[in-house]
Amino acid sequence: MTSGKIRSTILSAVCVAVVALVSFGASAQTRRIIIPYTPGSGPDILARLLAEQIGVQHGPNMIVENRPGGGMVIGTEAAARAEPDGNTVLLVGNAFVVNAAMKRGNYDVSKSFEPICYLAATPMLFVVQGSAPYRSIGDLVAAAKEKPGQITFASGGPATSLHIAIEVLRRATGIDINYVPYGGSAPAISALMGGHVQAVAADYPTVVAQLRAGTLRALMTTSSKRVDALPDVPTMTETGIAKYEAEIFYGVVAPARTPAKTLKELEGLFLAAMKAPEMQPKFAQQGLFAINTCGAPFGDFLRESVAEYERVIKDANIGAN
Numbered sequence: 001m002t003s004g005k006i007r008s009t010i011l012s013a014v015c016v017a018v019v020a021l022v023s024f025g026a027s028a029q030t031r032r033i034i035i036p037y038t039p040g041s042g043p044d045i046l047a048r049l050l051a052e053q054i055g056v057q058h059g060p061n062m063i064v065e066n067r068p069g070g071g072m073v074i075g076t077e078a079a080a081r082a083e084p085d086g087n088t089v090l091l092v093g094n095a096f097v098v099n100a101a102m103k104r105g106n107y108d109v110s111k112s113f114e115p116i117c118y119l120a121a122t123p124m125l126f127v128v129q130g131s132a133p134y135r136s137i138g139d140l141v142a143a144a145k146e147k148p149g150q151i152t153f154a155s156g157g158p159a160t161s162l163h164i165a166i167e168v169l170r171r172a173t174g175i176d177i178n179y180v181p182y183g184g185s186a187p188a189i190s191a192l193m194g195g196h197v198q199a200v201a202a203d204y205p206t207v208v209a210q211l212r213a214g215t216l217r218a219l220m221t222t223s224s225k226r227v228d229a230l231p232d233v234p235t236m237t238e239t240g241i242a243k244y245e246a247e248i249f250y251g252v253v254a255p256a257r258t259p260a261k262t263l264k265e266l267e268g269l270f271l272a273a274m275k276a277p278e279m280q281p282k283f284a285q286q287g288l289f290a291i292n293t294c295g296a297p298f299g300d301f302l303r304e305s306v307a308e309y310e311r312v313i314k315d316a317n318i319g320a321n
Contacts, residue, residue, distance in 0.1 A: 026108060034065050037066065043205075057269075071105075072099060086262035092251050094161030113253040116295075119270060124165055125222075130214045137239055144175035149178060155185070162247065
């Protein structure tokens with residue numbers, strides 16, 4: 001073989017190797033969903049369902065990275081600092097806008113992130129142990145009035161949407177209770193099951209298994225209407241305690257300056273996963289109902305939510321603590 005043919009053969013082999021490496025890199029691309037919540041919580045469950053489905057449908061490896069702490073601020077700030085290349089997204093919920101309303105965290109809802117999609121919503125519930133003597137929210141309020149300062153309510157973190165719901169209840173009824181914040185809804189429920197607290201405000205996905213097993217009992221929801229799976233549980237508005245409606249929402253955002261083309265690609269990935277037929281019973285089992293509002297309308301929703309929470313926080317006189 002001549003030297004020219006040898007060089008040509010070597011060059012061809014190198015080209016094939018380079019193409020193979022590039023192709024491998026594309027197929028092995030890893031994207032991450034940062035979850036500023038504890039493992040086992042409602043948003044964690046949703047993120048893992050979506051990550052798995054995205055992998056099944058589209059191939060990219062989507063990993064879930066839990067970054068709880070700081071009232072959800074730690075994970076949120078980490079996502080804000082990430083490269084805007086589409087490889088990092090943040091699963092957001094009510095804490096995202098509550099923290100913005102309270103000026104907690106070094107980020108801005110509109111300036112630090114790009115909206116991708118408002119994916120789903122789920123009810124917020126007040127729950128007690130299944131063996132507790134409280135059959136209604138009225139029973140719990142009456143007990144709190146009989147024993148001022150002795151009934152303990154808990155939620156995942158101070159100055160969160162769940163804490164705000166407790167404060168609305170407390171101020172509307174005039175009850176004197178102890179509030180205990182935990183690092184997430186799952187730890188708060190563990191404390192309730194262990195008898196360390198008497199009541200917890202939690203998102204439905206976190207407590208659905210215990211509700212079905214009867215180890216927990218739901219007394220009230222703050223959603224706009226009754227939960228289909230819990231037809232006998234009234235809303236806060238229906239009880240006459242207060243005209244208050246709030247649901248837990250879940251969406252995904254990307255770091256600011258993520259290219260529009262990349263945002264559309266991410267939107268397609270999450271929408272396809274949300275709309276997959278095999279996902280619908282899984283969402284129903286978790287008490288999630290799809291919203292699937294993407295792009296600018298989701299951005300509008302986030303800004304409007306910040307303004308609404310600013311009003312509620314001011315009315316309830318809740319300070320960051």
